[in-house]
Amino acid sequence: MNSRVLINQVCPLPIAILVLLFMVQRFGTDKVVYTFAPILCVWFLFISGIGIFNFIKHDPSVVKAVNPKYIIDYFKRNKKHAWISLGGVILTTTGSEALFADVGHFTVRSKQISMCTVIYRSIILAYTGQASYLRKHNDAALDAFYKSVPGTMYWPMFVVAILASIIASQSLISGAFSVVQQSLSLGCFPRVRVVHTSSKYEGQVYIPEINYLLMLACVFVTIGFRTTLKLSNAYGIAVVFVLTLTSAFLVLVMIMIWKTHIALIILYVVTIGLIELVYLSSVLYKFNQGGYLPVAFAFVLMLVMLIWNYAYRKKYYFELDHKISPDNVKEIMMEKNFYRLPGLAIFYSELVHGIPPIFKHYVANVLCYDFQVYRCVVRYGYTDVRNEQEPFEKLLVEQLKVFVREDYMGMTHALDRTEKVCDDGSLTNGENADNQIVKEEEITNRDIEVLDEAWKCGVAHFVGENEIVARKGSSICKRVIIDYAYNFLKRNLRQSNRVFDIPQERMLKVGMTYELK
Incomplete structure (x- = not known):
């Protein structure tokens, strides 16, 4: 009863720390790391120094533990309990999984240097010192870390340990941002806002939606579990699964990319x-004691990614199969005879090749004579920032003018070459070329004037409000995935107009239904 009261009293502190940690993420990984770096330096200095102190003071003979004979004897004595204890031993490697996910936030070389020169050496010294301490104090096994700290260093170590644990959580949060960003670029994750927080490193990103979802998940898990025992079981399963899956994928890389010799692959496996x-078998033994949490979370996340990627690919291939070619645009012009609406219309689509089918859906109702259509592919790099002083549509019009002029210059260059080739004393070809150049110049100037007039009349942004449904006769599974699961995610997550920062007052949504087979 007393321990339960103590847990309830302590619970608000970690929740407050978690909320504060997630709130500072918006400042960017580099700023957060620069703030925390001195604390980590002090942390590694403390654990290595205390480890050396305990090693010298208590029992230096623990270095004999490097002999593999002792682990064999340990398993002979304890059998099943020795195997179960491996689940606790694996916790000594926790944090290494963040190295894989955080490659986008720091360079590979910086990780190699820091791991080999500081981190690994400090951890080995710390565990060696604790082993020496336990040789003289067998009853302190449950709390060897703090009990092995000398009395005068206890409170400074306690404060630094709390701060270091907060920083360790930072690396996992940053890793989650990196994984989601890569999944988003592959079309395997619903749309979220990705904020690049560094002008030097592409991988340093901040994703608000993921940040707040992680914060809520961590708070709920802290309230639900309350004790570190279940959290350690959950963490152990997560770490071992990461290591095992990484090794499995590494084997695929060795076979398909590196073309490694089969003997080395077998030796690695x-x-x-x-x-x-x-x-992995050891940590799964405690599956029902908190270990189910990362497995359940991974299952839900994988389900979301599978649903989104399945419908996303179906939608993309539908647009690709029904795309409109430039020749089709001319045919559409001849089908109707409505009056022109003055201005510039911008249609947004993820289709890189061809014109999306929603364009035909629009011009079937609003058509114009002297129609000009340009297909533009806009690419934003991670260092490109949206400039409020220079609207996107203004930049687009300027680039279209450059395109029209370059097209004219290319035509002029081609005609000049024709005139030089036909050097037979006759001026007929030269006169025809000059006339053609004048005609092309007139067309170019007229196209530029039309763009200027359209720009002055105003700009309308058209976004496809596509309704994705399964085609009649589809299986129940497909209808559930497309009609319910995918559309639920689409309605409740960030829309296209927010991703592209489209002005709300000049945005029009064009509805169209995609029947996916």
């Missing part, structure tokens, strides 16, 4: 792969 499978 038998050694590293077998050890990781043994650890």
